[in-house]
Amino acid sequence: xxxxxxxxxxxxxxxxxxxxxxxxxxxxxxxxxxxxxxxxxxxxxxxxxxxxxxxxxxxxxxxxxxxxxxxxxxxxxxxxxxxxxxxxxxxxxxxxxxxxxxxxxxxxxxxxxxxxxxxxxxxxxxxxxxxxxxxxxxxxxxxxxxxxxxxxxxxxxxxxxxxxxxxxxxxxxxxxxxxxxxxxxxxxxxxxxxxxxxxxxxxxxxxxxxxxxxxxxxxxxxxxxxxxxxxxxxxxxxxxxx
Ligand SMILES: Nc1ncnc2c1ncn2[C@@H]1O[C@H](COP(=O)(O)OP(=O)(O)OP(=O)(O)O)[C@@H](O)[C@H]1O
Numbered sequence: 229x230x231x232x233x234x235x236x237x238x239x240x241x242x243x244x245x246x247x248x249x250x251x252x253x254x255x256x257x258x259x260x261x262x263x264x265x266x267x268x269x270x271x272x273x274x275x276x277x278x279x280x281x282x283x284x285x286x287x288x289x290x291x292x293x294x295x296x297x298x299x300x301x302x303x304x305x306x307x308x309x310x311x312x313x314x315x316x317x318x319x320x321x322x323x324x325x326x327x328x329x330x331x332x333x334x335x336x337x338x339x340x341x342x343x344x345x346x347x348x349x350x351x352x353x354x355x356x357x358x359x360x361x362x363x364x365x366x367x368x369x370x371x372x373x374x375x376x377x378x379x380x381x382x383x384x385x386x387x388x389x390x391x392x393x394x395x396x397x398x399x400x401x402x403x404x405x406x407x408x409x410x411x412x413x414x415x416x417x418x419x420x421x422x423x424x425x426x427x428x429x430x431x432x433x434x435x436x437x438x439x440x441x442x443x444x445x446x447x448x449x450x451x452x453x454x455x456x457x458x459x460x461x462x463x464x465x466x467x468x469x470x
Contacts (some may be wrong), residue, residue, distance in 0.1 A: 230257040233422035239288035248274040250446035259419040263437035264426050267467045270443040272426045280313050281306040310390035314380050322369030330354050333383030358382040374405030394425045398432050410435040
């Protein structure tokens with residue numbers, strides 16, 4: 229039986245009189261990669277902002293593990309609970325090494341305190357996972373755009389997240405980098421982790437997502453596997469056919 233990681237329940241976010249999220253309800257399970265797609269302004273980033281504790285809703289709840297209402301918690305408490313996000317634009321520290329970045333991610337985020345050897349092991353494991361082991365001593369400023377994206381994913385991963393949110397992870401990447409990112413996201417999938425990806429690249433979404441939620445005007449227009457999403461007349465009309 230699938231276990232729900234996040235339950236979004238009757239969520240409404242208003243900016244003035246405009247409803248960016250409109251009575252939205254959805255559930256995201258542990259063990260799944262969920263893509264959230266939809267046209268510009270559909271409310272995708274706003275949803276991630278609510279889950280991260282950056283934006284407060286007007287109504288509704290977001291329950292983590294069935295009990296912890298994220299809409300009542302601070303962004304730091306949410307991060308400490310293991311709900312982590314990679315923002316759209318990479319913002320690495322150009323003068324720090326790749327290894328230092330991952331160590332910061334592990335040190336700042338890991339839910340169990342790690343002693344020095346365990347921290348080293350964790351950093352090496354993450355470097356291997358994100359494909360940057362060969363660049364460990366390089367400065368972040370020397371990395372390509374794609375490598376910076378993987379470095380940021382590595383920083384988040386180093387904290388051992390239970391919920392991992394990726395906002396447009398392949399924007400601006402080459403086809404080869406996109407393919408490597410798809411393989412990486414699938415590797416990050418685990419039974420005790422939920423992964424949420426907001427992305428406009430539909431071929432990438434097809435490669436990574438177990439299920440897809442299509443948002444339109446702050447509501448769910450369609451939810452299901454990508455082949456059903458591609459075939460849905462409503463989704464084609466408001467998004468895919470454009
Ligand atoms: N702080 C804000 N103040 C006013 N309006 C906002 C604010 N943040 C978002 N909005 C509006 O809410 C709507 C949803 O925005 P959001 O960024 O969530 O969309 P999105 O689906 O992520 O779009 P995109 O694909 O372009 O990133 C948009 O119309 C946007 O202009």
